[in-house]
Structures are given as C-alpha cells and as structure tokens.
Amino acid sequence: MSLVDMPVADLPAAEQVLVTLGFMRLTDAAPLIVARELGFFARFGLEVELVREVSWANIRDKVTVGTLDAGQMLAPMPLLTSLGIGGLRCPLLTGLMLNLNGNAITLATGLYGQLVGSEPPPEDPLQLSRALARQCAASGQRLTMATVYPFSTHTLQLRLWLAAGGLDPDTQLRLIVLPPEQMVDSLAQGIIDGFCVGEPWNSAAVQAGAGVIAASGYDVWNNAPEKILGVTAAWHDAHPGTHLRLRLALMEAACWLADARHRKQAAELLALPGYLDLPRGQVLPALLGQHQYRRGGPQVDNPDFLVFHRYQAGFPWRSRGECLLRQCLELLGKGLPDAEIAELVTRCYRTDLYRQAAGLLGWPCPTQDHKAEGAHAAAYELEPGVRLGADLVMGVDGPDAC
C-alpha cells in the first residue's frame, strides 16, 4: 500500500505544534521513532519530542498530569487507568493501536536443557509447555517467571501458555514483575527461570546464552493487541487537531514499517543511543521476523512476529478491549457488569477516531467494532478490502476465546 498524497493544509489545524511523547526501550516503539526520524510528524506540522521512560507507571502518570502529551502504552492501560486500578484514576483513551504481537516467552538455558534432554528440541511451543508441567510435577520445583507489568498482554500470554501445558499459574508457580532491562541478568543469575517480555529482551537473552525462546507471543495468541497510543480524554478534547495529526503520522510510519524492505533501516534508527541504545543485532530479529530461539540454533521464521499496519493492526477493536479488561479484572479478582465493561471500552477504545484518520488516508477500515477471537487459523477477509490475521488462542477452543 503506498502513501497517499494527502493535502495536509486541509486538515484541522494543530492546536499544539510541540508534542512530547513517552516511549519505552522496546522494539515496538518503532512507529514513534520512525515517525520522528523520517519526518512523518514533521509532514503533519508537528514537532515531536520523544522522551524515553523507565516504567509503564511513569508513562501513565506523566500523561495523566500532562508532563507528557501522549505515550506508547500497554493495550489495557487506558481501560485500567480510567477505572483507577493500579494508580491514578484518569479517563484515558486511544484511537490507534501501534502494533500486534512482538513478545516472546524465554526459559533459562539450563531449564530448557532439562526439558528437552538429549532429544531434538520440540518445534511445538505447546509441547514445551507440557514438558515444563511434567518437569515441575516430577521435581516438585516451584519456578519463578517474570513479566514486565501485571496488566499486560505479556502476563496474559504467559498465563495462557502455562495453563495450556497444564500448570496453574496461580498456585504452581511464582509470577513476578521485573523491569525489562533486569530480565536477562536475573535469568543469567538464576533469580528467575523464565519470562515473557517484548523484544529485544528475548533476543538479548538468547545472544547472551542465558535463555532459549520457548514460544513467541504469536504462538500463544495470534495477532494479539499489544501497544496503543494513549492520551487523556481531556487532552484529546482540547487538541483534536493535534491528536489527529499524531495518529496520521504514526499510521503512515506503521505503513512504512509494514514493508519488509524497510525493516533493516528501522533497526539502524532504533539502535541509536537516544532510543534503544543497543546493538543493532539485538533489534533486528523481531523486525525481520527471523529469530534464533537458542544461541547457535536454526533460524525460525515468522513474518508476523511483530506486525505493524498489516491486518488492520491500528484498529482498536472494542471486542479486544473488552477481552483485555475482563482478563485483567480476573487477575484482580474483581468483576464488572457486562454493560459497564461495554460502556467503558466504548469511551476508551475510540474506533471512530481510527476511522476518521483511515478515511483521510483513503485506507479500508472495518465497519464493525467487534470481531471474533479464536476462530481463524489463517488470514481472512472480514469485509471487502478488510483483511485480518489469524486469531487463534492457545489452549482455548472456539470462536469465543475471549
């Protein structure tokens, strides 16, 4: 899909030209970094400062009080923050999903060795999960596994993978949270036995010889929602023009990233000191969809390992918002009536804002806000021109996986 020549001058004016955007040191910060470095923000008349943050809590709090105008956020964050779970209560919303997938589950090299023994490593991530359950049962070992934030796709994917193999994540393991930068060290030191985290931290563990990738996020939940562009409802109301231009720039950046030929250049940009500040070789595997699951092992190809733009990746499906919210509430041992969940998701996942931007770009866009999960093993056409990716969820059968 080529970039459309849009008459930028006809767009609603930007109420604010200088915009500060928070991001984390993760490969899926790519649309923000590309939009800044390749001039997509500038094309829409915005001067964007990208601020590297050290915690998801910081991005949430700084966006909430206005120190940041917007931020890269975990997909459930606008919903939970609007409810006041975890910290400040503030109505947040998103009109753009930044990417699908991008995480992986990595086990300590020693533990992986115990699971596979001298046999050739199983290709199937479900088999590995079953082997892990058998190993835990036989040894009576209680493993410690980490994610980077309690209310994240990472946590949900790790729990799904463990449960699919027959482990109860609540009673048979210890699940903790660690900052991404501490994952590889903690794995190498034996403080944790495995983790589920976004790239480049899985590749960093593999390249250091500390870990082996057991499953990609995609294996566990095909094309799962991952990061969003989050703003407060108040900021959106006061700056609809700036918000629209931000989304347009990021959508064009994501579209640029969808072209596999651009991914090497993207890796150069991400590796820069101001952004991920890591060797290019750690950033590349996720961007190319070419991983070594263990050091010295064969290359594993998955062109959908980290999806930008493709499969309507930017569309903030309300069905997915509801699904994420339900699962996070379950973690908290809380419940909400269906009507309240639907109402909250309608306020936070603004499909109308996505459609507005997609319309201006001349891109096809779903006409419905809900879709099935767990029903498609391959990409399919939902409506004319609207192609979606596979959506299977490991260990969950049927079209109502959520």
Place this chain on the structure above:
Amino acid sequence: MLVDDHPQRAAMVEAALEGCGCRVVSMLPTASGLLFQMEQHQPEVVVIDMESPDRDILESLSVLNQHQPTPIVMFAREQDPQFIQQAIDAGVSAYLAEGVDPIKVRTVIDVAIAQFARYQALRRNLEETRQELEQRKLIDRAKHLLMAHQKVDEAQAYAQMRKLAMNSNQTISAVAAGVVAILDGEQGEQSR
C-alpha cells in the same frame, strides 16, 4: 522504605522523616531485590524515585498474591491533582499497604517531596557554581592570552573584553570564549 539511586538524597529524606517520628525500615537502590525487601520488611509506605524502573514491580503488588499478603497501591489523592503534579515534578512516587491511613501517610510524602525538591535545588546551585567557576577560568585564560598578544596589562585586557562585549551585545564570557578560540589557535599555529 525508600528506593532511590541517589544515596545523598535518600539520606536527606531519611533524616527528615526520622525527624518527624517515622522509621525508615529500609533504604535501597534500584535493581537490588525489591520484592525480597518488601517481603522482609512489610513496609506501610514505599517512597520511590520516579526515575526508578522498579516502580512497575510495586504496581504488580496491587494484585493479591501469597508472597505479598498485603496489596500495595499507589498513593493517589484523587481530589488533589495539584498534589500529584507536585510529586511528579519533584520526581517522587509513593505506594502504601492497603489499610494504611492515607491522611497519616500524606506527611511522609510531603516530607519526601520537600527533600527531593531541596536536593534538586542543591544540585542546581552546585551546577551554577561549577559553571561560574568555569566561566571565571575562561575569562582569566582570555585575559592572559590578550596580555601576551597585545602587550597590555591585566586591567587593560579586561577593559578590552568588556568593551567588546558591550559593543557586540554579548556576555563577557562569550567574548572570552571567542578570544580563547582565536588566540589559542594562533598560538598553536605559531608553535608548529
């Protein structure tokens, strides 16, 4: 409990807290086993530097689990956005165990904010003093270069620079930097 990578600042906060009757059960830098420390000390309040990535660990303790019997939640006075803004500007965040009286805790956080702000001011002063010293050194250097080059005395050299600064609407240190750049270069040429 205090989590801060700046030991001086942590000491300031500790002293101020103990001064108003609080007991700091643990002071630790980032990435040093926060979960273990939490289990050990079961603090009522955790004050943490906003720039510590360990914040996300604390957020996870809002979920009830057997290792952390008391959920820890972020201190957020919903009615008081100004207070939150103030805390974030100072770089302070705080979490408290469920059931702890937020009113009582307010003092702790106020103290931390005040000390963080004081530390920031001290750092700024230090930085200003350092810059001032550097500028003075630069002006001295420029003066001596001018004295050697123009064969004038110190007062005349300084007067020349001041006049140049006034005429060109620059600060005297900017002029000094220019003088050093030009004359140092010349000296280098000559000595080669």
